[in-house]
Amino acid sequence: MSAQLRETATELADVLWREHTVYRDRAGGVVIRGDHVQRWISLAPSGGRDEILLRAGRILDGGTTAPARSEAVAGLTAGTAALAAICRRLLAEAAVETTPSAPVPRRSARPERSLETRYRGSRRHTGVGSWVVLLCVIAVVGLYVCNVALVYR
Structure with a gap:
């Protein structure tokens, strides 16, 4: 299946882009990389027989893939x-998601927290283990004081 996948990816790359790179990825699939459009497409075997999983994404500024x-x-x-046709639809969806639809409003320096977050942030940090250690220290100090009191009687 990997030879057929590679052959299909090469034909598909020629149809989609003039400039492209086709290579195998670690999972055994094939990646078509179009650096000039900052996009990539991956073809990988799927669970079904003669089915492939097509995935599309973008290439980040440093050359790594998102x-x-x-x-x-x-x-x-x-x-x-x-x-x-499927790849073009996936590439269009990837392009739409990367372009912001509206300007992002500026947030204040201190973001407002929900009531649940406030409750979680204000609860006590003393756990059961801390209480056990504290009681052991008090017991040791108490035994020391009793011992000193018995010796100086």
């Missing part, structure tokens, strides 16, 4: 044109 933004399962025998 996690997949979208994915789909398709039949390996669907043909290059059908797979290219």
Whole structure:
């Protein structure tokens, strides 16, 4: 299946982009990398027979790949044109998610916390183990005082 996956990825890469790099990833899948568009597509065997998992994501400024933004399962025998249509849809979804739709409002220096977060943040930090240690220290000091009192009688 890996040879067929590599062959399909090469054909698919030629249809999608003029400039591309095709390579195997660690999991046994094939990655098509389009550096000029800052996007990647991965083809990996899926659980079903003759099914592949298509995933698309973006390439970060440093050249590393970001996690997949979208994915789909398709039949390996669907043909290059059908797979290219699925990949274009996945790439479009990945592109839409990376562009901000509205300006992000500025937040205050101290973010407002919910009631539940306030309660969790204000509860006591003394646990059971701390109380046991504290009681043991008090017992040792008490025994020492009793011993000193008996000796000087």
